[in-house]
Amino acid sequence: MIGQHAPHALYIHIPFCTNKCHYCDFTSYVLKGQPVDQYLDALEQEMRRTVDMLPPERIDTVFVGGGTPTVLTPPQMERFLEAVRTHFPLADDVEFTMEANPGTTDADKLAAMKAGGVNRISFGVQSFDNGLLERIGRIHSVDDVYRSLDNARAAGFTNLSIDLMFGLPGQTLDHLRDSVSKALELGLTHYSIYSLKVEENTLFHKLYERNELPLPPEEEEYRMFLLLMEMLKGAGYVHYEISNFAKPGFESRHNSTYWRNEPYYGLGAGAHGYSNRIRHVNLKGITPYIEAAAERLPRLETFEVPEEEAMEDLMMVGLRLLEGVPASRFAEQFGGRSLENKFGPVIRKLTSDGLLEVRPEGRDTIYRLTDKGVLLGNEVFGAFIGSAD
Numbered sequence: 001m002i003g004q005h006a007p008h009a010l011y012i013h014i015p016f017c018t019n020k021c022h023y024c025d026f027t028s029y030v031l032k033g034q035p036v037d038q039y040l041d042a043l044e045q046e047m048r049r050t051v052d053m054l055p056p057e058r059i060d061t062v063f064v065g066g067g068t069p070t071v072l073t074p075p076q077m078e079r080f081l082e083a084v085r086t087h088f089p090l091a092d093d094v095e096f097t098m099e100a101n102p103g104t105t106d107a108d109k110l111a112a113m114k115a116g117g118v119n120r121i122s123f124g125v126q127s128f129d130n131g132l133l134e135r136i137g138r139i140h141s142v143d144d145v146y147r148s149l150d151n152a153r154a155a156g157f158t159n160l161s162i163d164l165m166f167g168l169p170g171q172t173l174d175h176l177r178d179s180v181s182k183a184l185e186l187g188l189t190h191y192s193i194y195s196l197k198v199e200e201n202t203l204f205h206k207l208y209e210r211n212e213l214p215l216p217p218e219e220e221e222y223r224m225f226l227l228l229m230e231m232l233k234g235a236g237y238v239h240y241e242i243s244n245f246a247k248p249g250f251e252s253r254h255n256s257t258y259w260r261n262e263p264y265y266g267l268g269a270g271a272h273g274y275s276n277r278i279r280h281v282n283l284k285g286i287t288p289y290i291e292a293a294a295e296r297l298p299r300l301e302t303f304e305v306p307e308e309e310a311m312e313d314l315m316m317v318g319l320r321l322l323e324g325v326p327a328s329r330f331a332e333q334f335g336g337r338s339l340e341n342k343f344g345p346v347i348r349k350l351t352s353d354g355l356l357e358v359r360p361e362g363r364d365t366i367y368r369l370t371d372k373g374v375l376l377g378n379e380v381f382g383a384f385i386g387s388a389d
Contacts, residue, residue, distance in 0.1 A: 007275050008060040009257040010088055012043070013268030014069040014080075015286065018104070022137035025199035027270025027284045028067040036072070039269070039286060040080055042293035046267050046282075047087040049297050054275060056265070059088045061254035062096045064118075070104040074112040081116025088265075090117065095253045097122055097161075103144035110155035120159040121152055122192070128179040132168055137203070142182075149186060159250060161190035166224040168196055169204075169214050176224050180231045189250035193228050194243050195221060225375065242320050242377050259321045261314040261333065269298075277305045307334065308388035311342060315367075316381040319356075324368025326361075339367065346387045355380050 016031040016039075062084065072080060090096070097120040098113060105113075105121075113121075125145050127133050133140065145162075152160055164183060166176050183191060196215070198208045207213040216224070229239060237245035241259060244252065257264050266273030269289040271282045280302040283289045292298035305313070311334060318325035330339035340347065347367065350356035355373035359366050373380050 007263040009264035022203040070100040077112040102140040128182040
C-alpha cells in the first residue's frame with residue numbers, strides 16, 4: 001500500500017480501574033474480581049499473533065493506556081513489560097509511556113516500570129481542587145498527586161506529564177487558574193489539558209439528560225481555553241497540539257503518530273489499530289477478549305479505510321498539530337497526490353474565513369491553523385468531512 005510501512009508505534013490497553021469516573025466512556029472495568037492474570041495471558045497471545053501477521057521492523061514509541069495500567073501488581077507489571085520487550089523490537093531511544101492515576105504508583109511498582117523500560121509517565125490529575133475531583137468521580141486527592149510525582153522522581157523518572165480538565169461541573173475560571181498555577185509550579189515536561197465531553201453511557205450523560213449537570217456556559221469555557229494558552233505559553237511551554245503543551249523536545253512522539261495519520265499497532269480489549277489502510281477494533285469485554293485471543297486475533301471489527309476518507313482523516317487530525325500539515329506528507333501518504341488539488345475549495349474557504357493559513361517553507365507548503373482557527377478547531381475539522389469525494 002502506497003505510503004505505508006510496518007507500524008513504528010505500539011498502543012496496549014490495560015482495561016482495569018479502581019473505579020469508574022463519572023465522565024469516562026473508555027473500555028474500562030472495576031478491578032475487583034477481574035481475571036487479570038488470564039487477561040495478561042491473552043494479551044501475550046495477541047502479541048504473538050500480531051507480530052506473526054505483521055512483523056515489526058522497529059518500535060519507536062509505546063503507549064500503555066487504560067483503564068489504569070498501574071493497578072497491576074509489581075509482579076504482573078514485570079511480566080507484562082517483559083512480554084512487550086520479547087515480542088516487539090524497541091528502538092534504543094524508544095519513548096515508552098504508561099498512564100497512571102495518582103495513588104497507584106508506590107516505590108516497588110515504579111521500580112518494576114523503570115526496569116521494564118518505561119521512561120515516561122502520564123498522570124491523570126484532572127484538577128488540583130479536591131471538591132472538583134470528588135464531583136467528577138476521582139478517588140485520588142491533591143496530596144496523592146504530589147506524593148505520586150515525588151515517588152516517580154525518586155525512582156528516576158524525569159519525563160512526566162499530567163492531564164488536567166476544564167469545563168467541569170461547577171468549575172470556575174478561578175478554579176482553573178489555581179489548578180494551572182499549581183501544575184506549573186511542578187515544572188513538568190508536558191501538560192495535556194482537555195475540555196469535558198459528555199459522552200453517552202456515562203453517569204454525566206444521565207445527569208445531563210435530566211438537566212442536573214451544572215456545566216459552565218460556553219462563553220466561560222472559551223475564556224478557560226484562552227486562560228490555559230496564556231498561562232502555559234507564558235511559562236515557556238510550546239503549544240504544539242490543540243490540547244497539549246510541552247517543553248521544547250518533550251512533545252509526545254507517540255500521540256504525534258495519530259495526529260500524522262501514521263500506522264500503529266493496537267492491542268488489548270477495545271484497542272484500535274491501523275496499518276496498510278486497514279483499521280481494526282478489538283473485542284471490548286474481558287471474557288470475550290480472553291476467549292477469542294486463545295484461538296485467533298480478538299477482533300470485533302476490521303475494515304478498509306477508503307482513500308478519500310484517509311485523506312480527510314489526515315487533514316482533520318493533522319491540523320490539530322500547530323506545526324500544520326505539509327503538502328509533502330500528504331503526497332507521501334497518497335502516492336504523490338496534491339493536497340491543493342484535492343481540497344482546494346475547502347482550503348480557500350477556511351483561509352478566507354481566517355481559520356487556516358497556507359505558507360511556503362523551503363520547497364514545501366504548510367497548511368496550519370491560525371490563532372482564530374485554534375479556537376474554532378472543530379469548525380475547521382468538520383469542513384473536511386465528505387469534502388474529498
